[in-house]
Amino acid sequence: MIKIQSLKLRLLLHLIFPLTSLVIVNSFISYYVTMHYVNTTYDNWLLDSVTSLAQEVKSKEGKVVFEVPPSALRIFQWDDIDRTFFKIESQQVGFIAGDKFISNSNIANKDFTLTSPAYFDSEIHHKKIRGVSIIITPKDTSDKVLVTVAETLNKRHNMVKHIIFAVIIPEILLILIIGLYMRFEIKRGLTPLYTLTQELSQRSPQDLTPISNTHVPSEIRILIHTMNNLLAKLRKTMVIQKAFIENAAHQLRTPLSGLKIQAERVLRLNNLQEMEPALIKIKNSVDQIAHLNSQLLMLAQSEAAIESNNKLLPIDLNHLVRETCIEWVPYALKHNIELSFDSPSMSIQIRGIETLFRELLNNLIDNAIRYSQQQSRVWITLEAIPQPILTIEDEGYGIPESELDKVFDRFYRISRNQQDGCGLGLAIVKEIADLHRIQVKMEQGKNSKGTKVSLIFNSSQRS
Known part of the structure; x- marks a missing residue:
């Protein structure tokens, strides 16, 4: 299926299609309604003709006779568009006058018991006809007479065509006018888009x-x-x-x-x-x-x-933090700093990217050791209930309270910091924490000494 890319053409088609469908449906309805009324009108004329013809059927000496001059019959049958046929037959005599080949299929086996006019459709010489039959009983006779008149359908078809054309052509012209108008209005309505595109x-x-x-x-x-x-x-x-x-x-x-x-x-x-x-x-x-x-x-x-929305996989937080702490023990001992880790014995499952979370831990532990004085301690505590909370606390120089909100900015370095650093460690921590939807809380340590960083995991992080 070809997908239309033009918005203007798509709107135009969406508006024209229902209008065209409506015209088509209306045309079918108009055709059948017109056919009904045209057939009703011409059927009434046929009934008038057969009634007029039946009035010429007389009885003479007890017998049914049909005495109409040939000139009168020619006038009766004359029509410049259709051909008119008639047939008169009685129950006792049989065929009396007219065209023998006319047959009303609605009257079976010459049943002369009709109580109302019988209309029928048939063919004569490969041409479709419409006819009507009535039964009369002439005065002074008991013989029943079947009078039938039929004609071809040219006038009916011509009238249907004229009426349908009179209905459809204005509707088609209306659709064309509406289509042109809608095309103009859609183009004008899309002008702001063209202006925006140009700008x-x-x-x-x-x-x-x-x-x-x-x-x-x-x-x-x-x-x-x-x-x-x-x-x-x-x-x-x-x-x-x-x-x-x-x-x-x-x-x-x-x-x-x-x-x-x-x-x-x-x-x-x-x-x-x-x-x-x-x-x-x-x-x-x-x-x-x-x-x-x-x-x-x-x-x-x-x-x-x-940016890539990497899939978060199950991680044993307790095991990962313990391994990371063990890796930092030699560095802490080198700087005469005691590094301790306290956690429950149970496994704490979270969802995340292990390499990034390990880097987050490395940055926090590195900062805690790097900015601590010798003969001091660094505590790492992991709690599981009611929700996982990882806390890293040191006895270092600490961070002034006025700068606690700024340390997560890139390249920001504490004014009184004398250690080497690039000011990216905590920015990386914040980026990774945001990716894992972890709340990072930084505050001063006990007695306003050192720094305490808490990573608070929400319930959605649990695996």
Whole structure:
């Protein structure tokens, strides 16, 4: 089936089709109604003719006679369009006058017991005819006479054609006029769409300003409103993307500049011992760049997962957190920090993407250890009832209360933070948490010391 792509043509067809169907149905109804009334009219004329002819049947000396001059019969049968036939026969005598070949199929076996006129349809010389028969009993005789008159159907057909044409032709002309009018009105009604198309085609790719919705129909205003919402999202995305690129470039500029300075310093030195501090700084700069690159890649991966609507699979949260904590034990011991994990012995099933959730845990544990002082502790607690809640608390520098709402912004770094970092860790945490519909709650630790991060899972996350 061919699908029509043109909205204008589709609307026109949807409007013309029911009108055309109505005309067709009306034509059939008009035909049958016209046939009924035309047949009724001509049948009455036939009845008048057979009645007039029956009046000429007389009785003479007890016998039925039909004495009509030939000239009168010619006048009776004359018709410039149809041929007229008649037949007169009696029950006792048989055929008296007229055309012998006329036969009324509604009168079987010469049954002369008709109580009302009998109409019939037949054929003579391969031409269809319509006839009527009546039975009379002439005065002074007991013989019954069957009088039949028939004629061809040319006048009937001609009258039906004339009436049908008189009805259908104006209707067809009306449809054509309505079609042209609707075509004009549809084209005029779609003018705002053409204007909108022309306006959008002339816009530059950088122009994301809202589209004006003045002087447009309400139906198109809905489309424009939807497009303006999309443009607003694109503007916001482009602003975020631009800020992200600028921040990434800024974050890369410092370690790259340091790397260049230290590399030039090494080139000027000849003593290996003098080179060692510069090489250490080069290594630190490379580590910082590698960490930033890793965070950027993870951020892009989390955004791609959100856009692609990846399927969330069952995860044993207790087992995953325990494994991740074990992996961070050596790093915590290296910094003289005690890392503890407390959870119920039961399995806690959630739905999510394991690689992303592991990265979320790595970022939170890394921050807790990185920004904690030596000889301090990091507590990781997992609760199952009434709903899964994962808490990571440290005894580090803490986050000022005024900055708690800002730490999830990309490249945001706490003003008093002296540690190396790129400001993407918590942004990644927020992206992954939003993907998994996890509420992230950050607050100051006990006695306003350290930081406490809580991941609150809703009931829909349970597997």
